[in-house]
Amino acid sequence: MPRRRGVGLVALVVLGLAAAPAAAPATERTYKLRSAAMSFGGFETKFPSRVVPTPRRAGFIVRMSTRLVDARGRPISIKRLMLHHVVFINSGPRAAPRNNACPGRPGEPFFGTGEEQQRLILPPGYGYPVREHDRWRAVAMYMSHTSRPLRAFLEYSVTISDAPGLVPVKPLWLRASGCDPLSSYTVPGGGAPGSADVRSHDWTIPTSGRIVAAGAHLHGGALRLAVSQPRCDDRTILDHRPLWGRPDDPVYRVRPMLHEPGPIATGYFLSPTGIPVRRGEVLRVTGSYDAELPHPRVMAITHVYVAKDADAPRGCDPLPADGRIRWSRTDGRAAVAPMGVPLTRLDAGGDPIEIPFAGGPLVEGGADARVDVERAAFKPSNLTIPSGGRVTWRFRDRDMHSVLSANAPRAVDSPLTRRGGRYTQTFTAPGTYNLFCDLHPVTMHQTVTVRP
Numbered sequence: 001m002p003r004r005r006g007v008g009l010v011a012l013v014v015l016g017l018a019a020a021p022a023a024a025p026a027t028e029r030t031y032k033l034r035s036a037a038m039s040f041g042g043f044e045t046k047f048p049s050r051v052v053p054t055p056r057r058a059g060f061i062v063r064m065s066t067r068l069v070d071a072r073g074r075p076i077s078i079k080r081l082m083l084h085h086v087v088f089i090n091s092g093p094r095a096a097p098r099n100n101a102c103p104g105r106p107g108e109p110f111f112g113t114g115e116e117q118q119r120l121i122l123p124p125g126y127g128y129p130v131r132e133h134d135r136w137r138a139v140a141m142y143m144s145h146t147s148r149p150l151r152a153f154l155e156y157s158v159t160i161s162d163a164p165g166l167v168p169v170k171p172l173w174l175r176a177s178g179c180d181p182l183s184s185y186t187v188p189g190g191g192a193p194g195s196a197d198v199r200s201h202d203w204t205i206p207t208s209g210r211i212v213a214a215g216a217h218l219h220g221g222a223l224r225l226a227v228s229q230p231r232c233d234d235r236t237i238l239d240h241r242p243l244w245g246r247p248d249d250p251v252y253r254v255r256p257m258l259h260e261p262g263p264i265a266t267g268y269f270l271s272p273t274g275i276p277v278r279r280g281e282v283l284r285v286t287g288s289y290d291a292e293l294p295h296p297r298v299m300a301i302t303h304v305y306v307a308k309d310a311d312a313p314r315g316c317d318p319l320p321a322d323g324r325i326r327w328s329r330t331d332g333r334a335a336v337a338p339m340g341v342p343l344t345r346l347d348a349g350g351d352p353i354e355i356p357f358a359g360g361p362l363v364e365g366g367a368d369a370r371v372d373v374e375r376a377a378f379k380p381s382n383l384t385i386p387s388g389g390r391v392t393w394r395f396r397d398r399d400m401h402s403v404l405s406a407n408a409p410r411a412v413d414s415p416l417t418r419r420g421g422r423y424t425q426t427f428t429a430p431g432t433y434n435l436f437c438d439l440h441p442v443t444m445h446q447t448v449t450v451r452p
């Protein structure tokens with residue numbers, strides 16, 4: 001036995017020498033951290049932005065992942081609670097570090113995920129630098145899928161390395177919709193079958209280096225998210241594709257649905273060599289969505305990790321041969337038919353049931369209709385207007401509400417609005433618009449019928 005153990009040790013040492021010296025595992029430590037407890041009422045939606053614990057250790061993050069757990073640390077299924085998205089933002093030890101992408105926005109987003117269950121992964125030898133007294137915030141959206149109250153924690157696993165020689169990466173959050181205060185945008189619908197809604201934004205890259213990793217966040221209806229390089233004939237350097245759940249995947253079964261089911265995975269780019277970019281050059285980020293159906297409040301965001309390298313080549317040499325796309329899951333479909341989402345209310349037993357339209361007496365609204373959003377209800381809830389008419393929603397509650405299309409010929413997509421706010425939309429496409437508030441999806445419904 002001792003002899004065999006000796007052989008094993010020798011083999012381990014040899015393997016250790018063969019690995020990159022910068023990634024010696026003895027210098028790594030993994031921290032499992034948690035947010036404060038979060039309480040959810042039945043079918044409650046929350047958008048918290050909270051300070052969360054950090055490892056309180058200086059070094060480099062080399063891996064990170066997150067999930068929802070209960071008080072005993074057991075994972076919570078999306079059948080009970082869904083993490084629509086979360087972004088971890090580093091505000092630094094005192095003042096916020098200079099934001100990399102959108103000027104004036106505090107903090108540096110460095111890890112994000114959602115239904116696609118992405119992890120922060122970097123090739124060996126690279127890391128995201130953190131300091132002992134950094135402050136982190138987690139900006140997230142959660143939705144309870146159960147009638148029972150629920151307590152949950154956002155658990156995240158952070159692996160920190162202090163191996164010498166690690167190359168720091170700069171995370172850049174680049175959106176196809178630019179620096180708008182809302183990270184989402186609206187695909188209105190009404191395009192020809194098979195046509196695409198294409199949005200691009202040109203981002204100026206703040207640092208010279210090499211893109212060694214890149215993830216992507218997309219919503220239902222997405223076709224792809226691409227990054228191209230205008231100075232090199234606008235060649236595509238990153239091409240993130242969505243992977244969709246199989247028809248029996250829980251993302252299609254949860255009720256209520258707040259939005260069209262998103263991808264279960266998105267392609268994650270990794271390259272130890274990296275794609276060279278120069279400080280001051282422009283990268284074009286392009287999001288493509290199905291244009292036939294409306295897709296309210298979609299996102300097209302790439303999370304690019306640039307390894308700092310002042311000597312990154314200026315030319316347009318071929319892209320590195322070691323670029324790979326990594327999938328967190330592969331058990332899915334490459335394409336799905338775009339879809340709306342059903343309106344959902346609760347039956348007498350408290351279980352969610354789908355409804356074809358909102359109830360209430362039909363009210364003729366005329367060409368300039370008014371709706372009061374009051375006491376957590378749309379008044380009137382069932383409205384008809386002529387084609388070309390407009391509707392103004394007047395928000396009268398202290399609590400925030402929204403008006404958002406569930407299934408409709410065109411998108412309706414108001415911001416979350418408090419008392420005193422208004423939202424107006426003109427309806428030119430006839431049809432039935434089933435609308436809801438995404439903060440109160442099982443109680444606040446409205447149907448607007450637009451006559452031909």
Ligand SMILES: [Cu+2]
Binds near residue numbers: 439444
């Ligand atoms: Cu509401």
